[in-house]
Amino acid sequence: MTNDPDLASLAALITEPARAAMLAHLLDGRGWTATELGRAANVGASTASAHLRKLVDGRLIRVTPSGRHRYFRLADGEVARMLEHFAYFSTPRRPRTPGETRASGALRRCRLCYDHVAGEIGVALAQAMVRNGWIVDAEPWFRVTPAGASALAALGIAAADGRACMDWSERRPHVAGALGAEIARAALTSDWVRREKASRALWVTPAGEEVLRVAFGVERFENAG
Incomplete structure (x- = not known):
């Protein structure tokens, strides 16, 4: 038994492809709706909501109600810094289409x-x-x-x-x-x-x-x- 931080759970939270796409989209510092983040991750509304709930529970993002909408943002600059460091050690992905290029x-x-x-x-x-x-x-x-x-x-x-x-x-x-x-x-x-x-x-x-x-x-x- 160990009292060390649960790095495995944090890594799993970040590295799931749809959640990783959402977190990358949030790195611009703006607030985005669940619909917009689902589109960025190429998942449906119910799947997007489930992923966003996990990210909120994991304290990586926060949600702010505004009228009829709820806007999701990164929790703070420390999360952004962690994601940038993660990207630094990641293998670059080759663009597959002219648009991706x-x-x-x-x-x-x-x-x-x-x-x-x-x-x-x-x-x-x-x-x-x-x-x-x-x-x-x-x-x-x-x-x-x-x-x-x-x-x-x-x-x-x-x-x-x-x-x-x-x-x-x-x-x-x-x-x-x-x-x-x-x-x-x-x-x-x-x-x-x-x-x-x-x-x-x-x-x-x-x-x-x-x-x-x-x-x-x-x-x-x-x-x-």
């Missing part, structure tokens, strides 16, 4: 990792800010410098230390934590990036291309096509 390319290019920007653009931003002297890589943290605080304030981004989050597709860290959330907030509210309607991919707008190139010094910003 485009969707995979969009996710790898730029996506939301719960509340911060990830993918090629997220990693490029982290590298550019280190190169500019805006942040210092003090693993596992990114510390904002005085010069960085001024530069970020000019872009409408509140200075706050960030946390290094290993990017599963780039295999290098992007900026998470308070600074990562601030960058994502500014990018969305300033229309530098736009959300993909049915996924967590982000598309860089022309205004965002300008900010990435001129303000941050990021050159590789083209959208996946």
Whole structure:
């Protein structure tokens, strides 16, 4: 008999294919209905409800009633971090159709990792800010410098230390934590990036291309096509 945490039960909860698809869909930080999550997992309404009940009971997601609907979200940022780490150690899945290839390319290019920007653009931003002297890589943290605080304030981004989050597709860290959330907030509210309607991919707008190139010094910003 052991008092160790029940890792097997947690792993089983996450790795069931339909639940894994739902959790991946929730990694964009938004709330989704059972119908939407069932569609993302390609299961019927009753099956989706059963899976969501298990995820709620397992404290991986939470549900918020709003009018006639109930919206499901990840329980918190710690769950998102665990899922990203899980993805990092997972074997990449080969796209089977042209549509899957485009969707995979969009996710790898730029996506939301719960509340911060990830993918090629997220990693490029982290590298550019280190190169500019805006942040210092003090693993596992990114510390904002005085010069960085001024530069970020000019872009409408509140200075706050960030946390290094290993990017599963780039295999290098992007900026998470308070600074990562601030960058994502500014990018969305300033229309530098736009959300993909049915996924967590982000598309860089022309205004965002300008900010990435001129303000941050990021050159590789083209959208996946």
